[in-house]
Structure formats: C-alpha cells, structure tokens
Amino acid sequence: MALHRDIFWIGRQWAVTGAGIQAVDQRLRGVLDIDIARLWDEGLVQSRRAKPGVNAEDFDRALTMARERFPETAVSAPFLAQLKALGVVETPVVSPVVAPAMQLRAEGRLARFLPQWRVRR
Template identity: 80%
Template sequence: MALHRDIFWVGRQLAVTGAGIQAVDQRLRGVLDIEIARLWDDDLVQGRRAKPGVNTVDFDKALTVARERFPQEPTADPIVAQLAALGVVAAPVESPVLPALQLRVEGRLARFLPQWRIRR
C-alpha cells in the first residue's frame, strides 16, 4: 500500500503517517504496517519487531513518535476505538418514523372529485 499523504516522520525503513506506521519500501506490501488503532497492542508490536530484517532502532523510534502523535484513548469497545481512530463521528441514532399519511384535496370531499380513467 502506498504511503499515506500525511507524513510526520520518516526513518530508514519505516515512516509515521496519518495511517499509523508504514514501511517506506513498498515491496514489503504492508507486512510491517501498523494501523493507528493497533499502535497500543503489544502483541502485534512485538510480532512486527520480531520479523526478519527489521531495523529495531528505526522501529523503536517510529513506535515512540507514533505513540506520541496518536495517544491511547480509554475505550471499552475495540470497535469504537477503531472508528475513533479512523475519524468516524458517532451520530445519535434516530428511529425512522414516517409521518402519518394525510389525504387532502383542497377542502373538497374525495367522492365528489372527477375520477381519473384511461380512455382507449
């Protein structure tokens, strides 16, 4: 995946962007990428750090910069955390109540109106 347009820090191997941590080398095809919502997931971070060929000094610096840029917000639901990281604003849910159907014909009773018919 191409680098996000908002780039905050660039190292030798990794960059901190608006999408989180991304690999500068696009031939890796997102193997080292970490989304913003998962920056604080220690198991994922340790798994990415343990991959062969990762520059650990560069990885640690990118993780530090990313965690400073995107602080952890206390949320109970991980789906809410992902939506907040993506910038989705939660709107109050309104029930789709349709207005009552009102049949009016400008003050005349419907039985006295001319009927509409198709003539052949």
C-alpha cells in the same frame, strides 16, 4: 500499500503517517504496517519487531513518535462509535436547519425555452 499522504516522520526503514506506522519499502505491500488503532497492541508490536530484517532502532523510534502523535484511547470508544453509526445507541436528535422548499415553476412551458438555473450557496 503506498505511504499515506500525511507523513509526520520518516526514518531509514519506517515512517509515521496518517495511517500509523508504515514500512518505507513499498515492495512489502503493507505487510508490516501497523494501523493507528493497533499501535498500543504489544503483541502485534513485538511480532513486527521480531521479523527478520527489521531495523529495531528505527522501529522503536517510529513507535515512540507514533504513540506521541496518536495517544491511546479507551478500548470502548471505537466500539461505541460503531454502535452509534449503526443506530443501536441512540444519540440526541438535533433539529436541522429547515431549508425552504424548492418550487418548480415550469408547468405548461417547453423546457428548451426555460432559462437555465444554478444552485447558489
């Protein structure tokens, strides 16, 4: 996977990006990358650190920078967000601003003789 467009820190082997920690070497195709949601998963971090060829010093520095930038959230927060998106958990309904109804005034006329219209904001 290519490096995310938001790069916050870049080292010799690792980079802290908007996607989390990514390996700078793109030949790995994102195999060793760590997403933001899994930065605090110690099992995953230790397995990545134990891989052969990983520069441990650079990895530790990238991990420290990423954890400062993306602090740990409650475990249930992403789960609740997913439930709200699916509509399982009800959220208070806020009435949207009512836009005036569009009126079409083209009845009985040929379309080629009507003036062109554009939406104005």
